[in-house]
Amino acid sequence: MRGMRYIRKHIGTRELACFCVVDFLFCLSSMGIALLLSALLDAATATVAVGDVSPMVRLALASCLYALVLGALSLASDVLRALIVRDAMVNIREGAARGMIAGASCGHVCDSAEQLTVLGQNMDVLENDCITGSLGILESVFKIAIGCIMLVLINPLVALISLAGMALPTLVPQLFGKRLSCQQQQVVEDAKSYNGHVRDTAQGGEVIRSFHVEQHELDKLSGMIGRYQRHKANLNMTMACARSLASVVGIAMQFCIMGMTGVFAIWGYVTIGSIVAVTQLSGSVISPATELSDKISKLKSTYPILDRLDKLSDVPSDTPGARQEIAVCEPRRSIELDDVSFSYGDTGPAEGRLSNAPTTLRDRSKHFDIGKKYAIVGKSGCGKSTLLGLLGGSLRPSSGHVLVDGRAGCVPDAAWVHQNVFLFDDTLRENIVLGGTFTDKQIGSALRLAGLGEVVAALPDGLDTPVGEGGGRLSGGERQRVAIARALLYGKTTLLVDEATSALDKETATRVEDTLLALDGVTLIAVTHQLDAEHAVRYDEVLEMKDGRLAAM
Structure with missing residues (x-):
């Protein structure tokens, strides 16, 4: 995945490995809640039958301890995520700035509006949808994998149906990927044009006043603003369509899984506690799969920004007419x-x-x-x-x-x-x-x-x-x-x-x-x-x- 490669390029392997271990343990613990709920429900059923509450008390105490461990792992995961995003963005911004300065010092031409766009607002998109999004994709994969394994332990047939349900939402980005990339490219171009005209308007104030062309410049700027916001809205609407479709597919599959589990309970293949566990786990599998679809769509939309950033960071050493590293x-x-x-x-x-x-x-x-x-x-x-x-x-x-x-x-x-x-x-x-x-x-x-x-x-x-x-x-x-x-x-x-x-x-x-x-x-x-x-x-x-x-x- 390109997003993870980009993270690995800009932070240490040890830091990323530490996050993966902690986040995996957090996902394992959060998915384990389903098994704990199943055990509690089965213990409650047994208590009603035999009248012994001691197993129920022990499970309740274990649940409290479990909640504390889960909270600690959640905090550790969030802290490590924040540190990774911080370090990655520092290195990415510094690399882009270094490339800009190196390019300027060796005569490599780069439009200042493009630099402002890449080093400014595009960095926020990169941080949210590429770096943070890639870590979110990794967490979703952990949850899906752990959830499927637990479903197999409960009932292999239910696990198979859940895997099918998980696969459908993840296919949604393939339907919108190319369109999202093209729309993001257009937004980047619009932002560059807008920044360039704002720069020219600020620096060319004397010319504008001298020739009384304020309205003309305002009309041009208004046109650029309208076009930029229109294309940005189109991008957001396409993302919304992808997200909605993935959500509909995910919810439909969750209903199917619950229906099948109910049939299995009637036939005596699973217990009442297992029904609760399947309910919890199926939601914990389908929901991350739906989120995964959205995150992958957003990640793919950042590829044009990554291409521009790579171009800015990698100043060619063989540009004819430009100063070489001598x-x-x-x-x-x-x-x-x-x-x-x-x-x-x-x-x-x-x-x-x-x-x-x-x-x-x-x-x-x-x-x-x-x-x-x-x-x-x-x-x-x-x-x-x-x-x-x-x-x-x-x-x-x-x-x-x-x-x-x-x-x-x-x-x-x-x-x-x-x-x-x-x-x-x-x-x-x-x-x-x-x-x-x-x-x-x-x-x-x-x-x-x-x-x-x-x-x-x-x-x-x-x-x-x-x-x-x-x-x-x-x-x-x-x-x-x-x-x-x-x-x-x-x-x-x-x-x-x-x-x-x-x-x-x-x-x-x-x-x-x-x-x-x-x-x-x-x-x-x-x-x-x-x-x-x-x-x-x-x-x-x-x-x-x-x-x-x-x-x-």
Whole structure:
């Protein structure tokens, strides 16, 4: 069963085995109530006949003790179940998050709305219908097996009829399995679309207001909500149909079993106590079989979610154009392009590019000395950012090699400074140290070199001031300086700057560029679509990217 395999994958075997033993003992004890009731009824019949109440008293005392043991086993089973669900979901969520982060770090594209859907609401479905449901299926199987064995001890023919009655409800999921899977897939797709549009609406508020398209966006969102809820209702109705059909079949079979047992009692094949035991056991067999049908239906409906989760967790290592698991090393002498070519056509449509895209970089060789400052100029779309991706290791050459100190098979330990610097919704300090342990002196030095000293001094809580979502409390130039401070604090000696100042005003852009050029011992490779003469002379070399080739200006 896929659900149990998934549980075993994410928790220890010992923990699962312990639950199985305790739950089996609990099921055995709960099913044994039927035999105890049968014994009590037969003892009561004998007491009426002979007038000796001592057997009845002993059974009553034993019943009280039995109830205590049953309660203890029930508690132990529930506690172990809760621990298994907790540990499994922790590992599943961490695995998915690890896959998401690994995919992002190696350039593997994954839609953020899909990630939110899988890591958010789908996790609740997975916990209830897959993990908890699989453990419930295991318990139902225990009850059915134990009940059938006890029925055999009472009367083999009754047991045979009960087995037939049990089998019919469990066949119901086969009638609805494919439909449930398709409907769950549709619900997942709807949730992804809805989350994606909510994300776009939240981030695109300025565009919506500027062009007065509030009603249009509301209509789109309302349509998505209606479609999502409609498909979710269809899924719930299909589950309800499966559950109702299984319940009808189960109840009908229970009536049949009771009728047959009554006939056997008239014929003298079973005692009055056995009738009570069969009544109890048949309900304890048919009812779990009916529940089993419902749980299996719900489990099968989670398979599309499991497929998406596996896809998110298992980042392919052979994705063309994406960074491989290779060594990251600190450049000591040089970074070099060795006859490198690259085309987004090699990455395929999954990377968001046309499969027939032209070659972006052609047979390029270039030597970058450590400690020098390089500027690469070119028009938008000429391949400048692609070049940085190759140098930084986030893209893999279609042919040729990127060498670090003359060695292939490794990427430079570089830091990026982008046009849109990403800041976490946290304090300024946390956005700079990123969880690392640094002294105040180290942080202060990085702030000073990055030109952030006055900015921090002006903030109400200094470094402990929250920067807001996306760093909204800081200006564009200040966010660029945060990126520089991060790199300096972590000792990065190679900076890859991608159009970092293109969206800033001239004065702020000049200050940021002055800060970058003043960094001693740092290799700077900056790409831009324009470079003023004042800064051009301060670079050790200015290159032009044109038609996929680099040339000195």
